[in-house]
Amino acid sequence: MIRGFRRSSRNTREKFKDRRRVVRFRYASAARSFYGSLLLLLAALAASAQAEWKVLSTESERGRAGIEHRHVAVEDAAAGQRVTVDVAVFSPKSTALRLIDNPDGQSLDAMMKREKFVCGVNGGYFDTEFKPIGLRVADDTTFSALRRARLITGILLQSDRGIDVVRAGQFSRTKKIVAAVQSGPFLVEGNKRIRGLNDSQLARRTFAGIVTNDRAFLGVCSDVSLADLANILATTPIVADSKIRRAMNLDGGSSSAFWFAREDGSAFSISGRKPVRDFVAVVPK
Template sequence: MDEIGHARKALAVCNGGYFNVSGNFGPVGMEIAEGTRSEKFVAGEWVGGLMVRQGKASLVWSNEFQDAPDISEFVQCSPWLVSEGRIWPVSPGKEPEPRNNRTFIMTDAAGRWAIGTAKRTGLLELAHILITPGIITEMKVNRALNLDGGPSTGLWCRSESGAVQFEKPGWAVRNAIIVAPRDSK
């Protein structure tokens, strides 16, 4: 992530979608990187993805996804955390929810985006944090998607002054989400 961030003149880089840790290191679910496709979309109740189509990013849920040749970037992941400003219902299990490191991506209804990490949190707890007034003051979260977490959790970012902060993932990851100024290419 550090090399990618510097090479791409990025503002931020985080780990992306799930991958097969044993075997071929291939993606779990659809991945499209610079127009190159890997695997097929796997539909599911809590499945979503970060999609770039005709230069515009969006978070799409499984029931909204329609494949098209003009999708240049896509990373499938799950579960949804927030949809239309509300916590996506995660069915409570019989056991306490696992508290892991998490990576997430979120957007509001006005075109603002953020990526982030959370330490030792459950999915439902993270969703509550994202929509609780006063915690995130820069935007009101409309949609949020959990990305690959656990030992994959990593975040590289550069401040306006150029200072770099890097939370290195515990292991190598297959893909990353890169936030870069439009004029960086």
């Protein structure tokens, strides 16, 4: 009986050790999960704290057809970063969008002065053979087909119903499309910034969008990440008292260019650093 008791005691001790191992394992797993979640939360809080963009200054001037040019300086004080944003804001009631095909690689400045355009920016992406990537419609004619790709998720268009920015997956031919350019990614939707955009690569940016009081805009921005550009557009009064409903990215970097015709006939321009395949322009109705 003593021997049996000893064997029973050993079995009990082993079972107790096994239970302690399970408890320790569960505790360690729970601790790792807790601290992992805590680190993610702290990282998110740090990121949000570093992304508080504030307007430093705003300059505004009028152009033809009621267009307004706004030059806005913004700052993220926590990150020590300053960015300048230039936007041309216009009403679809008095103006219309046009897509200009540019197979010869002329400059935006030269193209804008050739006709009665009141403002313009570079357009969408193109490949190494200078062929457009994604949908292009100019003067009611499609010269590049719609493509399904992760980056080019947006379409800026002029239809018989006005100017709009739509998701590529929601694009419909039921409307008469006069002009369209596919690009991306989306930056703002439903007055809120798109999350998950790249936050590390800084470059000049070109963008387009629509605002709450039935106006549209074209713009460029000095070196900034896509995530920060989305944050700037969604949280700062770049377009005066209006909220941005939807905005999308156009081709940027060395392609970025901006042109605006002042009321006195002179022009404000930011030149691109390389030829681009197409331009988005605004004309008076």
